[in-house]
Amino acid sequence: MAFKIGLLGFGTVGSGTVQILQNPTLRHPLLHDITLHRVGVRSLDKPRPIELAPDLLTTDLEAIVTDPEVDVVVELIGGLEPARSLILKAIAHKKHVVTANKAVIARYSDEIFDAANAAGVYVMIEAAVAGGIPVxxxxxxxxxxxxxxxxxxxxxxxxxxxxxxxxxxxxxxxxxxxxxxxxxxxxxxxxxxxxxxxxxxxxxxxxxxxxxxxxxxxxxxxxxxxxxxxxxxxxxxxxxxxxxxxxxxxxxxxxxxxxxxxxxxxxxxxxxxxxxxxxxxxxxxxxxxxxxxxxxxxxxxxxxxGAGMGPTASAVVSDIQTIAAALKSAAAAPTSLNPLMACIHEHYCTITPMEDLVTRFYARLLSKDQPGVIGKIGTCFGNHDVSLESIVQIDSHQDLAEIVVVTHNVREGNFRQALDEMRHFEAVSEIPSTLRVL
Amino acid sequence: MAFKIGLLGFGTVGSGTVQILQNPTLRHPLLHDITLHRVGVRSLDKPRPIELAPDLLTTDLEAIVTDPEVDVVVELIGGLEPARSLILKAIAHKKHVVTANKAVIARYSDEIFDAANAAGVYVMIEAAVAGGIPVxxxxxxxxxxxxxxxxxxxxxxxxxxxxxxxxxxxxxxxxxxxxxxxxxxxxxxxxxxxxxxxxxxxxxxxxxxxxxxxxxxxxxxxxxxxxxxxxxxxxxxxxxxxxxxxxxxxxxxxxxxxxxxxxxxxxxxxxxxxxxxxxxxxxxxxxxxxxxxxxxxxxxxxxxxGAGMGPTASAVVSDIQTIAAALKSAAAAPTSLNPLMACIHEHYCTITPMEDLVTRFYARLLSKDQPGVIGKIGTCFGNHDVSLESIVQIDSHQDLAEIVVVTHNVREGNFRQALDEMRHFEAVSEIPSTLRVL
CATH class of the missing domain: 3.30.360.10 (Dihydrodipicolinate Reductase; domain 2)
Known part of the structure; x- marks a missing residue:
């Protein structure tokens, strides 16, 4: 039982993917069952680091995603279009899809996974996040x-x-x-x-x-x-x-x-x-x-x-292999997708607004070096329920003092309101940095 | 489609496993399909931190591994026997097995995986190594x-x-x-x-x-x-x-x-x-x-x-869930096991003898504090093709000097021969430590 791959894109990650597929020795034996069927490229004439039989290459990407012989389409062209359309067309033609395209998945996961679930195919995305790290x-x-x-x-x-x-x-x-x-x-x-x-x-x-x-x-x-x-x-x-x-x-x-x-x-x-x-x-x-x-x-x-030819290709091929293994163990017509490989959730999560985030903050303020500034700043934070862990006046350059503040856990909205108020203090000339603290 | 678990052992990891299975909310929805069918314990009277319906408990472990209703046997009793025999009997009765028992798997993997492959069942061992870490x-x-x-x-x-x-x-x-x-x-x-x-x-x-x-x-x-x-x-x-x-x-x-x-x-x-x-x-x-x-x-x-009730139970339940997912996506009678979940190799590897290991070494020697000792030690190492990265005489306590040696990459056999020779040096009174260096 051989699984035929239609590869879209033959750049860095594509080359790494082909290198693994063409050299299965000392890797998982299942890779022997996976063959490269078609490779879609932009130009046939470009010199490439890896030799491929010329009849594997084509510039007709549509023909790959609709090819009845192709089992798995591997999308490595990147960008939003035509990647998105090719993925959707591959799914419509009952191809499983492996992609490293985080931009497309982050934006179009709803239509892609809905289409995949309806078609009964897998869309695998290990390479889209953190390169070779299995996460x-x-x-x-x-x-x-x-x-x-x-x-x-x-x-x-x-x-x-x-x-x-x-x-x-x-x-x-x-x-x-x-x-x-x-x-x-x-x-x-x-x-x-x-x-x-x-x-x-x-x-x-x-x-x-x-x-x-x-x-x-x-x-x-x-x-x-x-x-x-x-x-x-x-x-x-x-x-x-x-x-x-x-x-x-x-x-x-x-x-x-x-x-x-x-x-x-x-x-x-x-x-x-x-x-x-x-x-x-x-x-x-x-x-x-x-x-x-x-x-x-x-x-x-x-x-x-998290990136690079070899690590990303490792993730791509592992997804291909996982699909091949799942298909191999299923009956000729699987009754349903493996629920740990499919994407089953359909509702949108509610995202907390940043002003409701509770976190510690670091802030750096430039102030005129005059008595009472730290008191004024501390009081202003206190008025907005911002409790301070430390406030240090570090040194003066020119006639300005640098004040570094670290807060306890506070509501981000309160912290921002306090800063907005401080910006009007005559003694505070600038607040160049605010950073969250874990 | 519900998957019925027969649990052998209700100690720390067993309790953690039951806690997860009994509280599926906010976990993977597939856990709702997994039910605890029987729990085998040594004594029915022992007070336990977790309440279980009394009819779930039994002291008859054999009855669990042969129970026609049980889909997956989870072995958490530890030790070599009766764990090994119960696992083999479960396999003989076509149960999938999940075990945290590294001792049994390290010693009896050949008969266990041979039996599992012959019976067409999975034996999953995520919890046997590194506790909760998926490795x-x-x-x-x-x-x-x-x-x-x-x-x-x-x-x-x-x-x-x-x-x-x-x-x-x-x-x-x-x-x-x-x-x-x-x-x-x-x-x-x-x-x-x-x-x-x-x-x-x-x-x-x-x-x-x-x-x-x-x-x-x-x-x-x-x-x-x-x-x-x-x-x-x-x-x-x-x-x-x-x-x-x-x-x-x-x-x-x-x-x-x-x-x-x-x-x-x-x-x-x-x-x-x-x-x-x-x-x-x-x-x-x-x-x-x-x-x-x-x-x-x-x-x-x-x-x-790498250990502990919660992390190890996480690994145990993830194995149960993986089996459930694989069974759910297969036809009623799967044609073959998923090759990425089965254990397919049958030959034994050849293990390199330690004397052929090539590594760096650290050694600490106690020597009489007399001139020429470092020279004699260095020459002896040289005679055995042991090249040194550093050799330092650290300090004297009583009338002995402490000499710390770090080698380049050397063959372990050569290093040991040099040490054996040095032990006969009149000036070397002891070699308390030799450690390998990465």
Whole structure:
């Protein structure tokens, strides 16, 4: 019984996928049953690092997703269109789909999974989040017997690389970004990475899997790392923290929630001060990690390469293999999909507004170096129910003092109101940084 | 479609398992289809923390594994017998089996998996290694598309707790062990943990899964932590290392191997000096972690609680759920087992003798404080092809000097021969420590 793959896209991850499929020795024996049937490319003439029989290649991607011989369509072209349409057409033609396309899944999971469930096919997305780290399958399967509380990830390698170098070198964001671009760790247009959009796509996907409901991507709070300064990193270090871009999805059942409220979530991406002994604090450079917390498991963390040809291809081929295994063990016409591989939830989760988030904050204020400023600031926070853990006047440069504040757990809305009020203080000239603290 | 569980054993992990099964809300909806049918216990009168309908309980374990209504037998009684016989009888009666019993699986996997394959049933063992951390399923499935090179684990919580406290407190093994026993982190008879036997069972299981061949437990090299001293930990720290009890399984294809040799393995448990920046070096206290290396994935690490009621029960129930999902998606009579869930390899791997291991070594020697000793030691190592990275005379106590040696990568047999020769040197009074270095 051979499973025929129709591959869309033959770039980096596509090449890595073909390399695994063409060299099954010393891998799982099931890979011998998987054959590459068609490979869709933009141009037939482009020189490629991997030799393929010329009759495998085609520029007609539509022909692949409708080819009666193809069992599994592997979508690796990226971007929104034509990827979305090709995935939907493949599903309509009863093909199982494997995709690494986080952007499409984060935006169109509803129509894609509805179509897949109606057609009785699998759509597998292990490669869409955290590259080679198996995290989608454990979330869906092994960990899904838990009541999950929170998923916290460092799931964008570029920003983690930049923050790690800023930390090590005391360097500024713009300098490290330029260097990362020169080294190929950041794109020429770095927006998707440094503004947190890539991480937002991924945490929306993880949130849906962890908490069994769909997430509207436009409701995911997203704040990047452009405003993290070398001095914030240095102050954080003095206070016992490192700064990481964390993506968090958390079940959020407020005390006054209606009985039965279970699908209210926080889903957010923002730079965060992390205690140095936190398991995610030592995840550096381009590495990714995902920490999953639940009952009764406690904490489990998955760590590894979040991108790159080999790791991502490993995830892609593992999804192909998982489909092949499921089909092999099912009867000729399976009665129903494996419920741990299908995506069964259909309702949207309610996302908590950021002003209702309860968290600690770090803030850095520039103030005129005059007596009573700390008192005024402390009083203002107190008036808004913001309890302070520490407030330190660090040093003066020019005639301004730098005041670093760390709060206890406070409601974000209250904290913002206090800051808005302080901005009108004659003694406060600027509030350059506010960051959340884990 | 309901799946009926026959549970053998109602101790700590059994209670955790029942707690999850009885409270399915906010967990995967598939758990609603799983019902507890019978619970086998030693005594009906013992007071228990969890209420069960009295007609669920029985002392007749045989009746459970032969009960026509039971779909899945969950073996949580531990120990070798009657666990092994009950598992085999359950299989003979076409029950799927979930077990947390690493001792039985490490010793009897051949007859158990042969019987399971013949009967067409699953035997699932996620809870047998690393408690709640999903590592068996990722090894079998997501990571099995890689050519795996090495699996390295901190998979015994007791020894990791003891070594962590020795490191932090500068304390001696016997003192920390006594305290760990008082606190319940170590058993009254600590042999299985501190002599590495528990870790050996687990790495034998992981090796078989990672490298697709069976492993004869008696061939697993096993050295515990009784001889690790506070001074070794202190010297290691000065040299940039921490000492951990590592369990390692590694594909080992020597340069002179016959063509086609693929299933020669190193499988070993011993205390190891680990560079402080190694991902496993910061795994402390009772936590477990497993680092998996392969091509093309690179390195992936799984971290979490390696034991305890909740985490282990999470693994047990996830195995039950995985079986239920596979059965649900198969036709009434599945044509064959899912090849990613079955255990398909039948040959035994060849285990490399320890003298052929190539590794770095740390050694601590006590010598008479006389000129020329370092020269004699260095020459002796050189004569046996043991190249040194450093040799340091640390201090004298009484009239003895302490000499700490770190080698480059050397053949273990050569290193041992050199030490045997040195033991006859008049100037060398003792060689209290030799430890491998990663």
């Amino acid at each position: 989608i399958q454990p979330l869906r399967q092994a960990l899904s017997v838990n009541r999950l509380h929170r998923v916290t990830g460092i799931i964008n390698g570029t920003t983690n690389y930049i923050l790690t170098r800023m930390q090590r070198e005391g360097a500024d964001f713009t300098d490290v970004l330029a260097d990362a671009q020169a080294l190929g760790y950041a794109e020429a247009d770095p927006t998707a990475d440094v503004d947190g959009l890539d991480a937002a796509d991924k945490i929306a996907i993880l949130a849906a899997l962890a908490f069994g409901g769909r997430v509207n991507l436009t409701e995911v709070y997203c704040e990047g790392i452009r405003n993290v300064t070398a001095s914030d990193i240095a102050y954080a270090e003095d206070l016992g923290f490192v700064i990481k871009l964390l993506a968090t999805a958390q079940r959020d059942i407020p005390d006054d929630a209606a009985p039965g409220t279970t699908d209210r979530l926080q889903v957010r991406v923002h730079p965060t001060l992390l205690p140095k002994d936190h398991p995610l604090a030592s995840v550096n450079d381009v590495f990714n990690a995902v920490l999953i917390e639940g009952d009764p498991i406690g904490q489990v963390m998955f760590f590894g390469p | 068996i399923q990722p090894l079998r499935q997501a990571l099995s598309v890689n050519r795996l090179h090495r699996v390295t684990g901190i998979i015994n919580g007791t020894t990791n707790y003891i070594l962590t406290r020795m490191q932090r407190e500068g304390a001696d093994f016997t003192d920390v062990l006594a305290d760990a026993q008082a606190l319940g982190y170590a058993e009254a008879d600590p042999t299985a943990d501190v002599d590495g036997l528990d870790a050996a069972d687990k790495i034998a299981i992981l090796a078989a899964l990672a490298f697709g061949g069976r492993v004869n437990l008696t061939e697993v090299y096993c050295e515990g932590i009784r001889n690790v001293t506070a001074s070794d930990i202190a010297y290691a720290e000065d040299l940039g290392f921490v000492i951990k009890l590592l369990a390692t399984a590694q594909r080992d294809i020597p340069d002179d191997a016959a063509p086609g040799t693929t299933d020669r393995l190193q499988v070993r448990v011993h205390p190891t000096l680990l560079p402080k920046d190694h991902p496993l070096a910061s795994v402390n206290d009772v936590f477990n972690a497993v680092l998996i290396e392969g091509d093309p994935i690179g390195q992936v690490m799984f971290f979490g609680p």
